[in-house]
Amino acid sequence: MTGSSFGKILKLSTWGESHGDAIGCVLDGVPSGIKISKDEIQKYLEKRKPGQSKFTTQRKEPDQVKILSGIFNGVTTGTPISLQIENIDKKSKDYSGIFDKFRPGHADYTYQEKFGIRDYRGGGRASARETAMRVAAGAIARKLLGKNVNIRGALVQIGEKKINRNNWNWKEVGKNPFFCPDKNAAKDWEIYLNNIRKAGSSVGAIIEIQATGIKVGLGEPIFDKIDALIAHAIMSIPAVKGVEIGLGFQSAESRGEENSDEIVSKKEKVSFKSNNSGGILGGITTGQDIVVRFAVKPTSSILIKQKTVNIKKENVKIQTKGRHDPCVGIRAVPIGEAMLALVLADNLLINSTRKK
Numbered sequence: 001m002t003g004s005s006f007g008k009i010l011k012l013s014t015w016g017e018s019h020g021d022a023i024g025c026v027l028d029g030v031p032s033g034i035k036i037s038k039d040e041i042q043k044y045l046e047k048r049k050p051g052q053s054k055f056t057t058q059r060k061e062p063d064q065v066k067i068l069s070g071i072f073n074g075v076t077t078g079t080p081i082s083l084q085i086e087n088i089d090k091k092s093k094d095y096s097g098i099f100d101k102f103r104p105g106h107a108d109y110t111y112q113e114k115f116g117i118r119d120y121r122g123g124g125r126a127s128a129r130e131t132a133m134r135v136a137a138g139a140i141a142r143k144l145l146g147k148n149v150n151i152r153g154a155l156v157q158i159g160e161k162k163i164n165r166n167n168w169n170w171k172e173v174g175k176n177p178f179f180c181p182d183k184n185a186a187k188d189w190e191i192y193l194n195n196i197r198k199a200g201s202s203v204g205a206i207i208e209i210q211a212t213g214i215k216v217g218l219g220e221p222i223f224d225k226i227d228a229l230i231a232h233a234i235m236s237i238p239a240v241k242g243v244e245i246g247l248g249f250q251s252a253e254s255r256g257e258e259n260s261d262e263i264v265s266k267k268e269k270v271s272f273k274s275n276n277s278g279g280i281l282g283g284i285t286t287g288q289d290i291v292v293r294f295a296v297k298p299t300s301s302i303l304i305k306q307k308t309v310n311i312k313k314e315n316v317k318i319q320t321k322g323r324h325d326p327c328v329g330i331r332a333v334p335i336g337e338a339m340l341a342l343v344l345a346d347n348l349l350i351n352s353t354r355k356k
Contacts, residue, residue, distance in 0.1 A: 007343075016129075020087060024084040030081055033075060045065060067082075152337065196326050200303025201302050204296050205330065207293065210291055221283060230245065239328050243293070246280070299327065
């Protein structure tokens with residue numbers, strides 16, 4: 001199975017399944033001498049872990065990370081960093097009734113057709129459970145980027161409910177279960193999603209990630225443009241169906257003079273009058289804030305009966321049981337942050353190989 005590794009110099013490989021004994025990763029390419037503690041990794045895992053509210057899956061996983069290699073006395077050694085998280089609260093029996101049926105919207109059918117193996121326990125390798133290791137690795141990537149780089153995300157839309165951008169307040173993100181920067185919207189979302197949850201259904205979401213403190217010059221021309229790499233990273237997150245940078249799809253509605261970010265110089269210091277480009281021009285960072293948004297589809301596992309087929313290709317009906325997120329997009333916020341951190345850190349290392 002290829003496709004379990006990501007990055008060029010800073011290379012992340014993840015392993016494990018949703019209902020296996022553990023999940024883990026190896027992060028190679030981290031320079032020696034970087035101070036990193038278990039607690040610094042754990043604080044980001046706390047943002048992603050399940051069971052923190054009634055609006056996420058009730059699977060109770062402590063997600064306590066173990067550092068197996070690559071860090072000694074709180075400092076990176078320059079060797080591959082291996083991390084592991086045990087799966088504590090797996091309940092594979094919840095899936096025994098659908099062992100021979102393919103869940104609509106899931107990877108069940110395509111994995112069976114490609115590999116000839118049906119791992120019906122949760123989502124197996126395709127499960128969002130794997131993303132915990134991305135968040136852990138992302139914490140280390142943040143350390144490589146340094147204190148001047150700040151990466152943070154927020155939920156800006158859930159179903160058809162959008163935030164009011166005039167109410168945007170980063171301090172509100174940590175005060176509600178939705179990572180929502182608009183406290184008025186968060187109150188509305190609570191009622192809205194509770195009704196969705198009780199109906200046994202689910203909704204999608206849109207997440208916005210911003211990175212500040214990024215220097216000019218990250219990214220390579222043509223195929224390794226920084227926005228292409230970001231799109232690749234974000235689209236690799238389970239359930240993501242769309243990515244946009246800066247003004248994104250709205251730029252199709254604007255005119256050239258409206259979309260172009262005018263450039264000015266004051267005492268030889270260059271700045272831009274707007275940031276429709278999302279901090280990237282020609283695939284290279286401009287020094288402005290990087291702005292990324294991505295759409296997450298509704299959780300496919302719902303309590304409503306649906307039509308599907310079984311492994312014999314017979315028409316059947318299916319009703320998924322077990323513990324699932326009514327909006328999987330909520331926990332995608334820290335995952336999106338981590339993937340952006342990994343791309344930026346990898347490109348920072350690539351830049352460091354250039355001759356001055």
